[in-house]
Amino acid sequence: MGLMAIDKRDLSAFIDGLIPQWEVVAPVPVEFKYAFRKVGSFQDVALDYTNTMLPPKKFLLPQRDELFSCNPEGGPSLTPRFDETPRVLFGVHSCDVHGIWLLDDILAEGCSDPHYLCRRSNTLIIGLDCKGPCHDNAFCKDMGTLKPAGGFDLFLTDLGERYAVQVGTGAGTALAERGGFYMADFEVREEFFAAWQKKQSGFPNRIGYDTAALPNILAESYDDIIWEALEMRCFDCGACTTVCPTCYCFDVLDENDIGTDRSIRYRRWDSCQLQDFAAVAGGANFRGKRSDRLRHRLLRKGKYFKEKFGRFACVGCGRCGRSCLLHIDVRDVFNQLKG
Amino acid sequence: MTVRAGVFAFTSCEGCSLITLEVEDRLLEILGRVEFVNFREAIDDKSDDYDIAFIDGAITREHEVGELMKIRERAAILVAMGACAVQGGLYFLKEYHEPGETLAYVYGDKAGQFDTMPVRPVSQYVKVDHSLYGCPIDKREFVEVVTALLSGRRPNIPDYPVCNECRMSENICVFERGLACMGPVTRAGCGAICPSRHVGCFGCRGMVDKPALDQHRAVLTERGLTEEEITARYRMFNGHWGSAHEKP
Amino acid sequence: MNHKYVSPYVPRLAELVTARQLTSREKFFEVRLQDGSALGHQPGQFVEVSVFGVGEAPISVSSSPTSQGLGFELCVRDAGSVTHALHELPEGSTIGIRGPYGRGFPLDELKGNDLLFVAGGLGLVPMRSMINYAVDNRADFGRLTLLYGSRTPADLLFADETERWRGTPDFHVATTVDLADGAWTGQVGPITKLFGGVAINPVxxxxxxxxxxxxxxxxxxxxxxxxxxxxxxxxxxxxxMKCGVGKCGHCQIDDVYVCQKGPVFPYTRVRKLPEAL
Known part of the structure; x- marks a missing residue:
């Protein structure tokens, strides 16, 4: 869609103007790191933040997501739960926009997930371009996520005195009508193009080959010794999947209200890296080996989704590598597989 | 449905017993479903007719064994409650001293008036149906176990490391603060309470069923801990686990 | 609440019409959807069964869609929290049902062929839906053979029904147990031991x-x-299969969600999935 612009001095009024109507979520500093949190004012937002600890998926697919409540009296009667809070995710970097964009496809595919879709349809995403590589293990350029291609309503690129604003949806157009935005003229377009070129050259490639080859490389590495070697560095803690912008697997549980006999069925984040993820009630564990679990995760990231949706389920943010105590880094594994 | 329950304290500070009364907004609801019929810290009655027995404390004296076995016979469900009951708790540190040494240190010339024997968890002597982990136990987990048992389901107690909960909470990893942490091998469920307050996990909830010990050792060594320091960390709350598995 | 979203995670209510102990570990249930509708399943499909306040578990449907009853049948082993709770429920209790889910046996491809059923242990439960389907549509299939292996004679499921199948025209039934007791006069050993005694036309x-x-x-x-x-x-x-709708990830074999593409797979497909067997 179109390109617009907003002067920097007008951004504050724009965001603060959203707060009465929407729950505005944005990156805020947490000591020397950052996290997406609900903000009360534009002043709280860390515009020059680096990759947050958890990706913004937590506002679309919360860690605890109530599916329905059950009242046993006279029934029982079941009441589905949908979160319709109007929400704006502001300041989402391109890598994380890609993560959300992939979740959009995954959760709409086949039997769609209305709990996600309901939240998503009430959420507006205003992205913000990062200016340089945030961490030395980030490999967004290799994964093709340097610029957004979908999954955002507005996307801001810093041009000095103003932001270029890509408009991704009709909802984005409506947002831009709230004031402060204007159509990009020739000068803005020139600057926007220059900023993109500068960003491209400012990010290094960190995978030693064209990632188009990745699905094949992973297929050929199915029986590689590397998976067993990685076992020695894995705790089965699931930190890597927890911090991943595209991981969405969940467990389903019941919780009882002691006072009333009512219960709630909810889902919570699960991880294919936990020991019992593929175990059945009878006792068999179909992915009982740590090396099988590690391979499964990497194949999901670099092969399965690419083949199904045309996009990698890895955005190159590097969160998994940074959260792993023994430094199992997707980027390193991808590099080592090529040999 | 209501159930009759007893809370029994053996060698312990009885802090876990008190946690069962500290559930604030849920207490009245719990008391509506759970009738405490034997609970030294809370009531005067001492009934022997109960369905669920919560055992607080480690077993360190001869007479405790017999009492525990009697409780097991009477209770349909026995819950080991807290690090002392589950792992022997801090009392297990006694096992790293010469026999009698701790007794003499504590009681001086009156040491002969006290009997003591090797510290053992409750499971050493009787079948344990469910465990509530931690020093002290987590009150939400106590509510979860009670509601699960009343509803006829298995309590949802994690078998994955604290690291998972730390990442969920967006904590800054305490290793990044230069501290040591038992989180990578310790059973989650506490909501990573210590790392959330910038303190390394002590491992009070005991280890996950299959802890990655070698990997944990590698992390601690990489962060500069000596063998002695690593051993001390493991002994603090996991001495019994260690001796049972000949590690560390 | 009238909502534009319909959650696939919210079950339909159903009644546990009958509950009968089948063996020491397995119980048989007849289930009827509360709205009176038929389940509409294919042999080999599964449902997600909810015991409210306890949880949900995937269970194979054991009855054939051709069965005359008003509902459908499940046979459940007491193996986990949900199945244990199901065993404890009295007749007339309300449970939740989602599904049927997955792909069952490929009826169109099977038509006209001889069928060889090979069932081990609880495998007879889903197989029973297909066997009874074939018996009820006897003219659509050629020779029928069931090879059924069980741990002990006491674990044999559906003994009466197995006898009935034996009496069906051109239906050969053979059973074996791993551990025999004194009264057992049949075959002892693994199920493959039964293969020597069957005459089938492989083509x-x-x-x-x-x-x-x-x-x-x-x-x-x-x-x-x-x-x-x-x-x-x-x-x-x-x-x-935790969710049944291809989302939760638990049933995944390599890149295949079993709840979507299975649980019944042609061997030619499974052969290409290293994690399958």
């Missing part, structure tokens, strides 16, 4: 295999040695 036989994971490799080998075409062997795979 017109479709083999359907359901059983514990350890059984598959040996059975597959026996079937292929007998000359059954690889393309006519179908397996039903057990996995932890």
């Amino acid at each position: 017109r036989t479709s083999a359907l295999v359901v059983g514990p994971p350890v059984m598959f490799r040996f059975v597959l080998k026996s079937l292929l040695m007998m000359g059954v075409y690889e393309s006519r062997v179908y397996l039903s795979l057990e996995r932890r």
Whole structure:
């Protein structure tokens, strides 16, 4: 869609103007790191933040997501739960926009997930371009996520005195009508193009080959010794999947209200890296080996989704590598597989 | 449905017993479903007719064994409650001293008036149906176990490391603060309470069923801990686990 | 609340019409949807069964859609929290049902063929839906053969029904147990021991295999040695299907969600999935 612009001095009024109507979520500093949190004012937002600890998926697919409540009296009667809070995710970097964009496809595919879709349809995403590589293990350029291609309503690129604003949806157009935005003229377009070129050259490639080859490389590495070697560095803690912008697997549980006999069925984040993820009630564990679990995760990231949706389920943010105590880094594994 | 329950304290500070009364907004609801019929810290009655027995404390004296076995016979469900009951708790540190040494240190010339024997968890002597982990136990987990048992389901107690909960909470990893942490091998469920307050996990909830010990050792060594320091960390709350598995 | 979203995670209510102890570990249930509708399943599909306040578990449907009853049938082993709670429920209780889910046996491809059913242990539960379907549509199929292996004679499921099948025209039934007791006069040993005693025409036989994971490799080998075409062997795979709708990830085998593409797979498909067997 179109390109617009907003002067920097007008951004504050724009965001603060959203707060009465929407729950505005944005990156805020947490000591020397950052996290997406609900903000009360534009002043709280860390515009020059680096990759947050958890990706913004937590506002679309919360860690605890109530599916329905059950009242046993006279029934029982079941009441589905949908979160319709109007929400704006502001300041989402391109890598994380890609993560959300992939979740959009995954959760709409086949039997769609209305709990996600309901939240998503009430959420507006205003992205913000990062200016340089945030961490030395980030490999967004290799994964093709340097610029957004979908999954955002507005996307801001810093041009000095103003932001270029890509408009991704009709909802984005409506947002831009709230004031402060204007159509990009020739000068803005020139600057926007220059900023993109500068960003491209400012990010290094960190995978030693064209990632188009990745699905094949992973297929050929199915029986590689590397998976067993990685076992020695894995705790089965699931930190890597927890911090991943595209991981969405969940467990389903019941919780009882002691006072009333009512219960709630909810889902919570699960991880294919936990020991019992593929175990059945009878006792068999179909992915009982740590090396099988590690391979499964990497194949999901670099092969399965690419083949199904045309996009990698890895955005190159590097969160998994940074959260792993023994430094199992997707980027390193991808590099080592090529040999 | 209501159930009759007893809370029994053996060698312990009885802090876990008190946690069962500290559930604030849920207490009245719990008391509506759970009738405490034997609970030294809370009531005067001492009934022997109960369905669920919560055992607080480690077993360190001869007479405790017999009492525990009697409780097991009477209770349909026995819950080991807290690090002392589950792992022997801090009392297990006694096992790293010469026999009698701790007794003499504590009681001086009156040491002969006290009997003591090797510290053992409750499971050493009787079948344990469910465990509530931690020093002290987590009150939400106590509510979860009670509601699960009343509803006829298995309590949802994690078998994955604290690291998972730390990442969920967006904590800054305490290793990044230069501290040591038992989180990578310790059973989650506490909501990573210590790392959330910038303190390394002590491992009070005991280890996950299959802890990655070698990997944990590698992390601690990489962060500069000596063998002695690593051993001390493991002994603090996991001495019994260690001796049972000949590690560390 | 009238909502524009309908959640696939919210079950339909159903009544536990009858509950009967089948063996020491298995119980048989007749279930009827509260709205009176038929389940509309295919043999080999599964449902997600909810015991409210306890949880949900995937269970194979054991009855054939051709069955005359008003509901459908489940046979459940007391193996986990949900199945244990199900065993404890009195008749008349309300449970939740989602599904049917997954792909069952490929009825169109099986039509006109001889069928060889190979069931190990609880594998007879989903197989029963297909066997009764074939018995009820007897003219659509050629020769029928059931090879059924169980741990002990006391674990044998549906003994009366097995006898009824034996009395059906051109239906050969053979059973074996791993551990015999004094009263057992039948075969003892693994299920593959039964293969020697069956006369099948391999070129017109479709083999359907359901059983514990350890059984598959040996059975597959026996079937292929007998000359059954690889393309006519179908397996039903057990996995932890938590959501049933291809989202939660628990049942995934390599890139395949068993709840979507299975649980019944042609062997030619499974052969390409290293994690399957």
